[in-house]
Amino acid sequence: MIRRWWAAGAVVVLLVGAGIFFLAVGLGDADRYASVGSFLLALAVAGGTVVMWFRSRSRAAEVDPVTPPPGSRNAYGDGPVIQGDRSVNDITINYGRGGRSRKG
Numbered sequence: 125m126i127r128r129w130w131a132a133g134a135v136v137v138l139l140v141g142a143g144i145f146f147l148a149v150g151l152g153d154a155d156r157y158a159s160v161g162s163f164l165l166a167l168a169v170a171g172g173t174v175v176m177w178f179r180s181r182s183r184a185a186e187v188d189p190v191t192p193p194p195g196s197r198n199a200y201g202d203g204p205v206i207q208g209d210r211s212v213n214d215i216t217i218n219y220g221r222g223g224r225s226r227k228g
Contacts, residue, residue: 146154
């Protein structure tokens with residue numbers, strides 16, 4: 125919780141500092157600095173997006189969607205599924221189409 129407040133405070137300080145800097149340099153120079161700053165920010169966001177994409181792909185490759193983890197009571201595959209003592213359901217899981225469809 126403290127980290128969130130620290131991050132929010134850092135953003136406020138950064139924005140106030142940028143505003144004071146832009147007021148001090150004048151409108152023409154502030155426009156140039158803002159253009160360069162927005163370009164650098166866009167590069168940083170694009171780089172972060174690429175890194176996150178590669179990390180998510182490597183994690184997805186490590187997971188075996190067919191074999192459940194040890195001790196798991198979750199449903200994998202199609203057909204009758206018994207959960208608990210008296211609950212029996214017949215489900216169909218469609219991977220890669222945005223969710224599950226259930227029969228029954």
